[in-house]
Amino acid sequence: MTLKAVPFSERERAAFIERVFAEGKRLYRDLPWRGIDDAYQVLVSEVMLQQTQVSRVLKYWEPFCALFPTIDALAAADTALVLEQWQGLGYNRRALALKRAAEICSVEYAGQLPQTSEELRTLPGVGAASAAGVLVFAHNRPAVYIETNVRTAFIHEFFPEAERVTDKELFPLVKATCSPDEPRAWYYALLDYGWHLKQVTTNPSRKSAHYAKQSAFIGSRRQKRAELLRCVLHAPDGIEVGALYAKLNAFEAREKRGAVDRATFDSLIDDLLSEGFFYLQDDTLRCS
Numbered sequence: 001m002t003l004k005a006v007p008f009s010e011r012e013r014a015a016f017i018e019r020v021f022a023e024g025k026r027l028y029r030d031l032p033w034r035g036i037d038d039a040y041q042v043l044v045s046e047v048m049l050q051q052t053q054v055s056r057v058l059k060y061w062e063p064f065c066a067l068f069p070t071i072d073a074l075a076a077a078d079t080a081l082v083l084e085q086w087q088g089l090g091y092n093r094r095a096l097a098l099k100r101a102a103e104i105c106s107v108e109y110a111g112q113l114p115q116t117s118e119e120l121r122t123l124p125g126v127g128a129a130s131a132a133g134v135l136v137f138a139h140n141r142p143a144v145y146i147e148t149n150v151r152t153a154f155i156h157e158f159f160p161e162a163e164r165v166t167d168k169e170l171f172p173l174v175k176a177t178c179s180p181d182e183p184r185a186w187y188y189a190l191l192d193y194g195w196h197l198k199q200v201t202t203n204p205s206r207k208s209a210h211y212a213k214q215s216a217f218i219g220s221r222r223q224k225r226a227e228l229l230r231c232v233l234h235a236p237d238g239i240e241v242g243a244l245y246a247k248l249n250a251f252e253a254r255e256k257r258g259a260v261d262r263a264t265f266d267s268l269i270d271d272l273l274s275e276g277f278f279y280l281q282d283d284t285l286r287c288s
Contacts, residue, residue: 016157017177017186024189027196029054032062034188039113039138040071040102046133047098047125049147051091051214054195060089071113074099075106080287083277084233090222092229096276097125117143142183144175148205149194150187156197156204165208219257224268227251229277238284241269 031054033045044065048057064085068074074082079099086095101123105113113134114120120131132143146167154173159165179186197204217223231247232239239247249259269285272278278285 013176017179020153020177020189020193021186023193023196024185024191027192028188029192029195032058034137037138037140039134040074041065041069042138043101043113043126043130043134044098046130046137047094048089050094050130052089056089060086068102070111071102071105072111074102075111078287079276080233080236083229083287087230087233090217090226092226092277093275094125100124101126115139136183136187140182140184142178142180144171144178145187146170146174147191148208149191149198150174151208151210152194152197152203152205153190155207156194156201159207160204163207167208167210219255221268224248224252224260224264225272228268228272232278232285232287235286238281238286240284241280242283244269244285 033042036042045057045061048061048064067085068077068082077099079096082095082099083092086092089095104123105111114123117128117131117135120126120134121128129145129147132145133147135141135143136145151165151167151170154170155162155165158173159169177186194205215222227248228244231244245260245262245265248265252258252260269278273280276288279288
């Protein structure tokens with residue numbers, strides 16, 4: 001049963017803020033997407049960081065932003081090229097959603113991101129945390145930003161004996177501590193403090209009601225999808241469905257696994273078609 005946090009006194013709030021700022025200064029991570037005011041490039045970092053470790057995103061963010069430096073550049077790019085740049089980062093739906101968001105912004109917002117959380121959240125792939133991240137990190141505007149490291153810090157401090165802590169319970173605490181004068185610096189400190197706690201304690205974010213352990217990738221449906229996408233991306237003239245099925249089973253054999261049955265293969269292809277990764281023409285699959 002979740003224990004309810006004791007409401008802040010002003011003294012407790014001030015002490016917590018002082019401690020986090022001090023720890024944040026000591027633990028500061030100099031990441032390339034920090035300290036910039038380009039809202040689009042901040043959004044790219046926020047989307048890449050969804051369900052993905054910083055160490056992996058560091059390899060992708062700068063090359064992606066160099067190739068697609070503006071919303072208009074991403075909107076105009078071939079989908080296949082965007083997906084190629086995303087390969088290895090995982091959760092490829094994020095790349096499609098980001099490109100679709102860029103296409104909307106290019107047409108409806110003159111190549112800029114909208115300025116409010118409500119408008120940002122209407123874009124594909126942009127949820128509450130990503131919208132808040134843009135406001136805080138690009139515009140230095142206060143917002144309630146809740147992600148895994150923020151959860152870690154607050155659960156560690158205020159719910160040490162609790163289980164299944166909800167974001168609804170964290171929301172008023174996060175809101176009460178967000179500095180109206182320096183929200184960007186505050187969340188950098190909070191993120192670095194939460195990241196540090198994961199290294200030195202049993203991960204407090206596991207006590208979050210929103211925590212889900214990532215399933216194994218090797219041998220999974222996700223890995224098969226990724227291999228199918230890789231094969232189609234490397235076939236600029238397209239690839240026949242039967243040939244793609246053979247390539248997937250050759251990959252499975254190299255991984256010392258049995259063949260994929262045709263029903264599973266067909267369902268994977270159906271998913272990728274419906275999500276907009278591929279289109280089918282004359283029994284040949286091509287990237288959208």
